[in-house]
Amino acid sequence: MTIMRRCRPALVCVFIFSLCISSFAQGSAGVLNFEAKGHAAINQSDIAAARDKAIEEEANITVFLEAKGLKKYSDFLYLKNFLKKQAKMVKNIHSRSFKWRRACLELEISGTAQALAVELDKTGRYLLNTEQIEKNQIVLNLLQEEGNNSDEI
Numbered sequence: 001m002t003i004m005r006r007c008r009p010a011l012v013c014v015f016i017f018s019l020c021i022s023s024f025a026q027g028s029a030g031v032l033n034f035e036a037k038g039h040a041a042i043n044q045s046d047i048a049a050a051r052d053k054a055i056e057e058e059a060n061i062t063v064f065l066e067a068k069g070l071k072k073y074s075d076f077l078y079l080k081n082f083l084k085k086q087a088k089m090v091k092n093i094h095s096r097s098f099k100w101r102r103a104c105l106e107l108e109i110s111g112t113a114q115a116l117a118v119e120l121d122k123t124g125r126y127l128l129n130t131e132q133i134e135k136n137q138i139v140l141n142l143l144q145e146e147g148n149n150s151d152e153i
Contacts, residue, residue, distance in 0.1 A: 060091055061136060063113045065105045067126075069142035076103050082123065083107065089116060113138060 005025065040053035070076050081091045083105075092108035103143055113136045120126050120140060129139040 060108050060110050061113070063107045063109055063116060063138060064096075065107055065138045065140070067103045067105070067142065068101065068138055070101050070103055071142070075142055078125070079103070080105075082120075084117070085119045086119060089119070 007064040016044060020122040040050045040057060042050040067076070067079055070079075080095075083093055089109050089111050090107055091110055094108075096104040096106050098104075107116070113133050117128055117130070117133050117138055120138070121128055125143055127143055129141075132139055
């Protein structure tokens, strides 16, 4: 019995040490580490939601859209409203310039410029120049409506 009493502290230390080693070894097993950059405001102390939003912001890309052949301001409004309805894809719309029959927009999108070009093409209102899409630039021309060849602005 005296031998057990003498060895008890050493056995306790060995037992605790073995638990610590096994817990550290399991801590990194199956963990995938990655680094993401972004920023977001923390609302109502919800740090997890801010983190998710910051990661999502980094995934968005900027696309420059140039619309040519706009005869009326209502043509521009139709395009802008169409883009607003694409809420799953188009996150932000910034008007850069509006000149004679031409509008330039900067869009922040989730997805690809190709996917946005497909949606614009589906409207049947625009003729797209596909050469610049790979560079995140979309150039489109408003198709003329039948029987409407006036040059009003």
